[in-house]
Structures are given as C-alpha cells and as structure tokens.
Amino acid sequence: MLARLKSLFGNLLIYGVGDVATNIVSLLLLPIYTRYLTPSDYGIIAMLLTIEAVAKVVFRWGVDTAFMRLYYDCADAVARQRLASTIFFFLLIMNGAVLAAALAASGWLSQQLFSTSQHGILIGLVLLNTFVSGFYFIPLQVLRIGEHSKQYIALVFARSAGTLIVRLILVIGLKMGVFGVVLADIVVTAVFTPVLGFWFAPLIRFAFSRPLLDDALKFGLPRIPHAIANQVIGLADRYFLNAFATLRDVGVYSIGASFGLAPKLFLGAFEAAWTPFFLGLMKERDAPRIYGAMSTYVFAVLVLIVGGLCAVATDVLRLTTTREFHAASAVTPWIALGVLFQGLYLLGSIGLVITKRTTWYPLATGIAAGVSLLSNYLLIPRYGVLGAAWSNAIAYGTLAAVTGTVSWRLYPVQYEWTRLGRIVIAGVVALVASSLVPPLRPVVGLFARGVVMVGTYGAILLVAGFLRPEELRVLGDARRRALALRAGRVPAPAVEQVEMAGEIVDTNPEAALETLENELASEEAAINRDSRSPSG
Numbered sequence: 001m002l003a004r005l006k007s008l009f010g011n012l013l014i015y016g017v018g019d020v021a022t023n024i025v026s027l028l029l030l031p032i033y034t035r036y037l038t039p040s041d042y043g044i045i046a047m048l049l050t051i052e053a054v055a056k057v058v059f060r061w062g063v064d065t066a067f068m069r070l071y072y073d074c075a076d077a078v079a080r081q082r083l084a085s086t087i088f089f090f091l092l093i094m095n096g097a098v099l100a101a102a103l104a105a106s107g108w109l110s111q112q113l114f115s116t117s118q119h120g121i122l123i124g125l126v127l128l129n130t131f132v133s134g135f136y137f138i139p140l141q142v143l144r145i146g147e148h149s150k151q152y153i154a155l156v157f158a159r160s161a162g163t164l165i166v167r168l169i170l171v172i173g174l175k176m177g178v179f180g181v182v183l184a185d186i187v188v189t190a191v192f193t194p195v196l197g198f199w200f201a202p203l204i205r206f207a208f209s210r211p212l213l214d215d216a217l218k219f220g221l222p223r224i225p226h227a228i229a230n231q232v233i234g235l236a237d238r239y240f241l242n243a244f245a246t247l248r249d250v251g252v253y254s255i256g257a258s259f260g261l262a263p264k265l266f267l268g269a270f271e272a273a274w275t276p277f278f279l280g281l282m283k284e285r286d287a288p289r290i291y292g293a294m295s296t297y298v299f300a301v302l303v304l305i306v307g308g309l310c311a312v313a314t315d316v317l318r319l320t321t322t323r324e325f326h327a328a329s330a331v332t333p334w335i336a337l338g339v340l341f342q343g344l345y346l347l348g349s350i351g352l353v354i355t356k357r358t359t360w361y362p363l364a365t366g367i368a369a370g371v372s373l374l375s376n377y378l379l380i381p382r383y384g385v386l387g388a389a390w391s392n393a394i395a396y397g398t399l400a401a402v403t404g405t406v407s408w409r410l411y412p413v414q415y416e417w418t419r420l421g422r423i424v425i426a427g428v429v430a431l432v433a434s435s436l437v438p439p440l441r442p443v444v445g446l447f448a449r450g451v452v453m454v455g456t457y458g459a460i461l462l463v464a465g466f467l468r469p470e471e472l473r474v475l476g477d478a479r480r481r482a483l484a485l486r487a488g489r490v491p492a493p494a495v496e497q498v499e500m501a502g503e504i505v506d507t508n509p510e511a512a513l514e515t516l517e518n519e520l521a522s523e524e525a526a527i528n529r530d531s532r533s534p535s536g
Helices: 002-036 039-060 063-071 077-104 106-114 120-133 137-145 149-173 177-203 210-220 223-244 247-260 264-281 287-320 323-330 332-348 350-354 360-383 385-410 417-435 442-463 469-486 509-530
Strands: 497-500 503-506
Touching: 002 149, 039 077, 039 106, 039 120, 039 177, 039 223, 039 247, 063 077, 063 137, 063 210, 063 264, 077 106, 077 120, 077 137, 077 177, 077 210, 106 120, 120 177, 137 149, 137 177, 137 264, 149 177, 210 223, 223 247, 223 360, 223 385, 247 287, 247 323, 247 332, 247 385, 264 287, 264 332, 264 350, 287 323, 287 332, 287 417, 287 442, 323 332, 323 385, 332 350, 332 385, 350 385, 360 385, 417 442
Parallel strands: none
Antiparallel strands: 497 503
16 A cells, blocks of 8 residues: 555656646746736637637547546557557547537638637637647657656646747837737747657557447537537536626636646646556455545645635735736635545546546536536626636535545445544634734745745644554654754664454555565566557
C-alpha cells in the first residue's frame, strides 16, 4: 500500500508542478491583464473558450479515453502502433470534414453569439487550433501510461509557459487585445506540434484496423453525449449570462470563475496520475479496498484546498485585480464547491470505466445538464452572476451523486464513510472559523484567514481521530527522525510492525526503505514491460 501511495502521489506531484507554476504566473499577471483587457474583452474570451470546449469534444469522438483503455489490452508494440494509427487516420479524415464546415459557418456563429460577424476570424482561429491540438492526446497518453511523468510535464509546462510569454508580447507589448490572446495559441501550437512529433512519429504507421476502430467507437461514442452534457454543465452559465445580462457581466463572472477553478490544478494532476493507476490495479483482488483508501486521502487534500480558497477568495481578488472586477469574489467559493463535486465524480465513477459500462455516462451527465439548464434559467435572471455560480455548484453536485451511485452498484468500492464524514465536518467548521476573522488589508487578511482555515482543519481532524493509531505512529517516527537529522544525529530505529490501510508494514525505517525501493523497482519494471512504447 505504501509503495502504491507513494507512486500515485509522486506522479500527482510531478503532473501538478508544471500547471501550478504556470497558473501562479497567470495569477500574478492578472493585475496587468486587467489593465489591458476590459470586462467586455474577458466576456468575449469566455465565449470563445466555450466554443473551444465544445469543439474539443467533437474533435475527439470519445476515442481519447478509449485509446488509453484499449492500450492496456495490446499485446505488443505492433498492436499498439496499429491502435494509434487507426485512431489517428480516423480523426484526420472525420475532423477535417467537420473543420471545413465549421469554418464556413464561423461568421454566422459570431453573429449569433456577439450580434456581429466581425469576430468570425477569432472563431475560425480557435477552431483551427483545436483541430491540430486534438491529436496531442495520443503521444501524451502513452507517456502517462508508461509513467514517464517528467517528460510529460516538461512538454505540458513548455506549452503553457510558451503561451504565457507570447500572450504577454502580443497583448501587453503589441496591445493586440483579444486577438492577441487567440493568436498566441496559434503561434505556440505551430511551434509545439513539430516538437511533439518526436514522440508521435514512432506510434504512427500506414495501418488501419476496422475492428479496433469499432471497439474504440463502441467504448468512446457513448461518452460524446456525456462529454457534451458535461460542457453544458460547465459552460451553460456563460451562455445564459450573455443572453440575460451583458458581456461585461460574463467577463466579471469569468474572472471569479477562474479563481474558483484553481483547485482543478490539483484535480487535473490527480486525474493524470489516477487513471493509469486504477486501470493498472483493477485486476488485483484487493483493488476495491485500495481505491477506497486512496479516495479518503485525496478527498482530504481536496477539501483543504477548496476550503482554503473559499476562505481567502475576497482577499485574493482585492489583491490581484482592479476595482471593477472585485465583485467576482462572490462567485469564487461556489465555483470552487463545484470543483469539489467534480473531484467526487472522478473518484466515484471509476467503476464505469473498469466494467466498460460507459453507456451510463450519458444518462448521468444528461440529468446533471438538465438540472444546469433549468437552474441557470431560473436563477440568472433574478440573481445574475451569483445565480450562475449557484447553478454551477448544483449541477456538479447532481453529477457526482448520480454517477457515483450508478458506478458503486456496478463496482462496489470500499469507501471509508466515517473518515470521509470527519473530513466534511472539519472543512465546514474550519471555513466558518476563517469567516470570523474581521476585515483586514488584503495581504494580512489572506494570511490570517489562511492560517485559521488550515490550523482549524488539521486540529479538528486530529481531535476527531481521523488519523488511525498506526498512521500516527508512522508520522511520529518520520517527524522524530527528521528532527534528529536536523540536529546531526540519527536515532535508533524502532522495530515494529503496524497495519496501515489494512496492510502490514514494517516501521523499521531502513528495512521499510529497502522494501519500498524493491517494490517500486519491481512495479516499474512490470510497467515498462507491459506498456513499452513502439519506439522502445
């Protein structure tokens, strides 16, 4: 268990470092961007992002998830090349036709969204960029499957950092406004695509298998309605705001939502590490117990992140944006709550993938999308941006509840309900405690509320007995040794065996370390044999 936990969170940390770094930079640049882009400009960008999100779903046909799932069934490198090539040529032909039709309709679409056709060129560029980047999942997922997390994150980080730099040049240096934001994506894609070709080329051959395509589509097509419904859940608020309010309101809302979506940095990194982790573990007898234990740890981290963001949202917005965007702070906590529900959805829906029962996805997301549309329609005209934020949280809560229920009936995971309940109570009480801190200057308030939130959360979990005795012993031994190392002496190891998450482990540090290293080496060797890329 310790080896698996270290492997999962080690990869999670690596996957998250790049996104966290680039998004922190983006956050620091907000005070600059908000002086060059108006709320209406942000409204236009938000609507363009909704077009991009829908186009991503259409251009992938659901085969991105199917590719990872079927990759594990491939017996050798030739079979993996056949799978990658089949999906590549299918996407090239089908998406080429879709792109041509979409470009022809870009002027009409601009008229419908913005009441002017002058933004048609922006829509066309967004669609073209999405078409090209729609092939990236093939080599990137192979890196993830092989747990080449450092290479993966280096590529992702380089792309994100490049986008930030080019946007700075075009938006601030050349004052190109919204067009500069869109053009930056095109420039980076033009550079990044040949670089990614180094990993992409060994996967593609002049090969095509209709049975493989049928399997991929059978697995992936049911996810298209699911994915579209997911986009409705995540983006309907912008469309309703644009219809019932103004582009300025959309822009203010998008700033608040951007901060509220910050926990998705953790969630995205977790998903990148979690998917190959649970698929690689699914054939083991005690997999349901391991999934349950991992879910507890991940949920505890996610509640702390979301609660912390909710506590400091007002201070962060006051510190990083101009006055005309400060009202967005009311939006941030509700969007963050929606991200928490998305985390529950990721943790709770693995049974649908493991059992290949993905036909349930459209039903679950369809229900949540219907709730999203109805709540947005009822709440936005009366409550504006706050109503949109409420609708977002309600919809994602519905998605987590419906999907988790269906998935658990198909594949019962042994969740640790008592410990999960303690996490919820600790998070709520800590958030209430942080709200009692009086109004302060942004920097001081951010620090004070953050300390209260984190300290209260940790203290309640400790007092409530969240950590088991064996976990406390392990953590205590680690703390004792760390303090001893700082003092220049190494204490004698305490030799004893304890049970952690149902598995016997040896707390003798040297023996445990040696065992852990051996387990990791064995696991990595097995992974390399099973998922070696064609170029290997």
